[in-house]
Amino acid sequence: MSKQLIYSGKAKDLYSTADENVIIAQYKDQATMLNGARKEEIQGKGKLNNQISSLIFRHLMAAGIKTHFIEELSETEQSNVKVDIIPLEVVLRNFTAGSFSKRFGIEEGQLLPQPIVEFYYKNDDLDDPFINDEHILFLGIASEEELAHLKAEARHINEVLKDLFSKIGLTLIDYKLEFGRTSSGEIILADEVSPDTCRLWDAEGNHMDKDVFRRNLGSVTDVYQVVLDKLKALG
Numbered sequence: 001m002s003k004q005l006i007y008s009g010k011a012k013d014l015y016s017t018a019d020e021n022v023i024i025a026q027y028k029d030q031a032t033m034l035n036g037a038r039k040e041e042i043q044g045k046g047k048l049n050n051q052i053s054s055l056i057f058r059h060l061m062a063a064g065i066k067t068h069f070i071e072e073l074s075e076t077e078q079s080n081v082k083v084d085i086i087p088l089e090v091v092l093r094n095f096t097a098g099s100f101s102k103r104f105g106i107e108e109g110q111l112l113p114q115p116i117v118e119f120y121y122k123n124d125d126l127d128d129p130f131i132n133d134e135h136i137l138f139l140g141i142a143s144e145e146e147l148a149h150l151k152a153e154a155r156h157i158n159e160v161l162k163d164l165f166s167k168i169g170l171t172l173i174d175y176k177l178e179f180g181r182t183s184s185g186e187i188i189l190a191d192e193v194s195p196d197t198c199r200l201w202d203a204e205g206n207h208m209d210k211d212v213f214r215r216n217l218g219s220v221t222d223v224y225q226v227v228l229d230k231l232k233a234l235g
């Protein structure tokens with residue numbers, strides 16, 4: 001059976017394969033914000049994010065983290081283990097920024113004494129609301145053990161990513177992760193890890209991430225190319 005489109009997302013299209021446990025993610029040249037209210041075609045972004053995300057997944061796996069990444073198939077495609085996505089955006093913050101700064105009225109760029117984990121309920125109709133542990137249990141999204149696992153994984157991933165980005169002169173301000181359950185019920189890291197899903201600041205405080213798009217700060221692809229080149233140079 002040839003590949004069939006099974007899901008068309010904002011940044012990726014997902015295809016089934018002959019193997020029911022494997023999907024292909026095709027990274028698209030699209031940037032969206034405000035739940036898709038602003039949408040733009042950005043030529044070359046899919047290629048950059050596929051490469052950056054592949055590189056980061058490989059790095060995380062080498063550090064012992066279980067992810068859905070299998071193989072980079074082409075400039076814009078990678079194969080992934082098929083999972084049922086847990087409908088949570090797991091956000092981890094090392095510094096104040098974005099919605100955290102807005103919500104609490106705190107200037108961006110303050111170092112948090114300890115990383116803070118937040119959950120958002122992935123639900124487009126509800127605009128992905130902020131959600132706490134008890135809501136998650138009430139809604140049956142994850143069990144108490146699974147929640148503990150998600151937080152521990154997010155913190156472990158944080159140590160690995162902070163170290164990786166610091167080696168290329170970038171500070172990992174915050175990021176969003178998604179996890180999924182495999183056919184055997186194991187929870188593994190899924191979706192993507194890229195400048196679309198992380199805030200990365202360079203030593204001068206320049207935004208090396210999707211805030212370039214969100215805040216109209218210049219060329220998204222120029223900035224993502226710098227991140228990719230620096231990661232590649234690490235070997």
Ligand code: TMP
Nearest residue numbers: 097098099100174175176196197198199
């Ligand atoms: P926030 O400050 O807007 O809550 O975003 C926190 C981090 O999570 C930031 O690095 C961007 C990332 N993020 C996504 O990748 N997708 C999303 O839908 C949201 C809300 C945030």
